[in-house]
Amino acid sequence: MKKTLILLIGALAFISCKESKKEIATTMPQHKNEVVEAIKNRRSIRAYKPEQIDQAQLDTIIDCGINAPSALNKQTWEVRVIQNADLLKRINDSFVEKAKGKDLKGSASRSQEPGFSVFHGSPTLIIVGREKNNPTSLVDCGLLAQNILLSAESMNIGTCTIGNMASILNDPDAKEFLKEINMPDTHEVAFGISIGYKNESPEAKPRDASKVQYIK
Ligand SMILES: Cc1cc2nc3c(=O)[nH]c(=O)nc-3n(C[C@H](O)[C@H](O)[C@H](O)COP(=O)(O)O)c2cc1C
Structure with a gap:
């Protein structure tokens, strides 16, 4: 009887330890430093101040x-x-025009509302082009983007990845835009990144730690 009780208590302690570890992994970094803080504090920002971001900060972020x-x-x-x-206005107008009558998801579902901006009105929009015939190019671009997002966050500058940018700018009738921004024929738009001083502080969205498994 005593043995069973000890085993039961041991099992309960093990389960609760596992559970709390799972929670720590999703909510609270165990090692705090500036990189971890930037990762945990970053959110997609969808409201920006109109003032342009400082050029030296932007240069560091792009670097x-x-x-x-x-x-x-x-x-x-x-x-x-x-x-x-x-150019920013024309890109947005083009999106709004193409979105007419379409059942779009997320913020794009408001595309026909007055004042809508597909890149959330940021004063700067980064367009990232990927090499069309290179299967790893999208990964390269994703890694570049995350460096931009995190370095911006480290300066308290807001960003939002804009996948909708690809649908507007890769459309055959948007060739003139691509020419205007010197995108070579070998490349197509992977996504955009809106960037600017934050005008909102959204809560973190939940993350599903159960998608991670350790195999030891
Ligand atoms: C590839 C990709 C495309 C995205 N496209 C859009 C977009 O077009 N518009 C937008 O507002 N957010 C877009 N997002 C932002 C996601 O909605 C956001 O990252 C997600 O909801 C998690 O929220 P968080 O970034 O605040 O953690 C995109 C994110 C990724 C990674």
């Missing part, structure tokens, strides 16, 4: 982006940093 790893160090991305208000 962090291109210091990302890439397969065979081929750096297959093309990066365009757009701050031209007229």
